[in-house]
Amino acid sequence: MAAQLKMPAAAYARRRRQLMRMAGDEAIVVVPAAPERVRSRDTHYPYRQDSDLLYLTGFPEPEAVLVLIPGRMHGETVLFCRERDPAREAWDGPRVGPEGAGEAYGVDDAYPIDDLDEILPGLLEGRRRVYYHFGRDVEFDLKLIGWVNRVRAMMKMGNRPPHEFLELGHLLDEQRLFKDRDELRFMRRAAKISVEAHAAAMRAVRPGMHEHELQAELEYAFRRHGAEPAYASIVGAGANGCVLHYVANNAPIGDSDLVLVDAGAEYRGYAADITRTFPASGRYTKEQRALHDLVHGAQRQSLARSMPGNPYAEVHQAAVETLTEGLLRLGLLKGKLEQRLADESCRRFYPHKTGHWIGLDVHDVGDYRIDGESRLIEPGMVFTIEPGLYVRPDDTSVAAKWRGIGIRIEDDVLVTRDGHEVLTEGLARSAEETEAFMAGHR
Ligand SMILES: [Mn+2]
Numbered sequence: 001m002a003a004q005l006k007m008p009a010a011a012y013a014r015r016r017r018q019l020m021r022m023a024g025d026e027a028i029v030v031v032p033a034a035p036e037r038v039r040s041r042d043t044h045y046p047y048r049q050d051s052d053l054l055y056l057t058g059f060p061e062p063e064a065v066l067v068l069i070p071g072r073m074h075g076e077t078v079l080f081c082r083e084r085d086p087a088r089e090a091w092d093g094p095r096v097g098p099e100g101a102g103e104a105y106g107v108d109d110a111y112p113i114d115d116l117d118e119i120l121p122g123l124l125e126g127r128r129r130v131y132y133h134f135g136r137d138v139e140f141d142l143k144l145i146g147w148v149n150r151v152r153a154m155m156k157m158g159n160r161p162p163h164e165f166l167e168l169g170h171l172l173d174e175q176r177l178f179k180d181r182d183e184l185r186f187m188r189r190a191a192k193i194s195v196e197a198h199a200a201a202m203r204a205v206r207p208g209m210h211e212h213e214l215q216a217e218l219e220y221a222f223r224r225h226g227a228e229p230a231y232a233s234i235v236g237a238g239a240n241g242c243v244l245h246y247v248a249n250n251a252p253i254g255d256s257d258l259v260l261v262d263a264g265a266e267y268r269g270y271a272a273d274i275t276r277t278f279p280a281s282g283r284y285t286k287e288q289r290a291l292h293d294l295v296h297g298a299q300r301q302s303l304a305r306s307m308p309g310n311p312y313a314e315v316h317q318a319a320v321e322t323l324t325e326g327l328l329r330l331g332l333l334k335g336k337l338e339q340r341l342a343d344e345s346c347r348r349f350y351p352h353k354t355g356h357w358i359g360l361d362v363h364d365v366g367d368y369r370i371d372g373e374s375r376l377i378e379p380g381m382v383f384t385i386e387p388g389l390y391v392r393p394d395d396t397s398v399a400a401k402w403r404g405i406g407i408r409i410e411d412d413v414l415v416t417r418d419g420h421e422v423l424t425e426g427l428a429r430s431a432e433e434t435e436a437f438m439a440g441h442r
């Protein structure tokens with residue numbers, strides 16, 4: 001694959017300007033880094049930066065705070081970060097340090113994080129509105145309240161404390177929902193790596209292997225390209241495919257099992273999310289094929305509705321209609337289509353929604369409904385389309401031949417001005433394509 005991608009400094013500056021324009025001249029925006037989390041005693045989980053801070057700066061280190069102060073004469077963008085410390089850096093690797101951060105991250109001012117207590121009250125003073133994610137990091141919430149109180153305590157001296165506290169997500173989530181062209185380069189790369197990883201798993205699968213061996217194939221492909229899993233990879237053979245968030249991945253794969261693989265790469269913060277369900281033997285059984293065709297048909301119908309101007313809810317509705325119709329035809333549901341649509345019977349086999357926004361977070365930010373109504377699809381949005389069917393192994397209400405089959409097909413779709421682009425194109429999807437691809441590799 002091509003060289004590693006680099007996010008231009010101008011992209012971050014443009015995003016900060018857009019956010020500051022929305023926040024207005026009397027506002028201040030406070031975005032702390034994600035805290036480090038202990039995994040066991042003195043070892044931590046791999047560090048993942050807060051998505052908002054990544055979006056606005058690309059700054060990778062913990063113990064940092066970005067402060068945006070629109071219209072401030074002495075600089076609108078201020079970053080607090082850890083100071084250089086050769087002794088610590090020998091253990092944990094290099095730090096940017098306030099001296100380097102100005103140039104490297106395009107901020108106007110950078111200060112040591114230890115000076116935050118001293119400097120932040122002065123930045124809050126005279127600002128009317130504070131934009132911040134309340135409740136995400138309780139420890140930081142308390143600090144912020146403390147700084148505001150310090151400004152209040154000095155009101156007699158003419159200090160003007162902020163008096164509106166607003167949810168940052170209200171502005172920033174909406175901004176992040178629409179991917180800019182630089183983000184799309186990263187999302188295409190994450191998608192491409194994920195396609196390659198899924199193809200590797202399809203090639204490698206053999207009855208008798210364990211699920212975790214396929215997981216290793218997937219994640220080998222991720223790491224080879226400098227990516228990592230965007231979420232815990234799901235590799236479920238047979239009835240394990242019916243467990244929506246199956247992550248044990250430790251069972252053997254049987255001769256006639258389907259394998260459901262839901263895995264995506266995160267490339268420099270940007271996620272992809274793909275699901276394929278393929279037969280360990282290379283050939284679907286008759287029942288597996290019937291349900292796979294049905295799910296594939298549902299995905300095609302959902303994709304056809306993924307056009308600018310359509311209500312987003314129609315994408316799900318299209319899948320529900322297709323699946324309900326097919327389940328009636330195959331005899332897994334009984335009765336009339338109108339009735340079964342009205343009582344949402346297909347939820348027994350399809351309990352989840354047909355997709356979600358995707359970006360820096362695999363389940364990305366952004367409202368799905370506005371004022372109680374489904375929002376309309378617009379260019380720049382990226383979402384997954386992932387219909388599925390899951391017949392539990394103990395479901396005696398259906399013929400035995402259907403039991404224990406779990407199928408999902410998931411791709412990532414970018415909405416364009418006049419339609420859409422499937423970012424995860426290039427990977428066998430239908431039963432026919434999947435069998436042909438697998439036949440070429442055994
Ligand atoms: Mn998904």
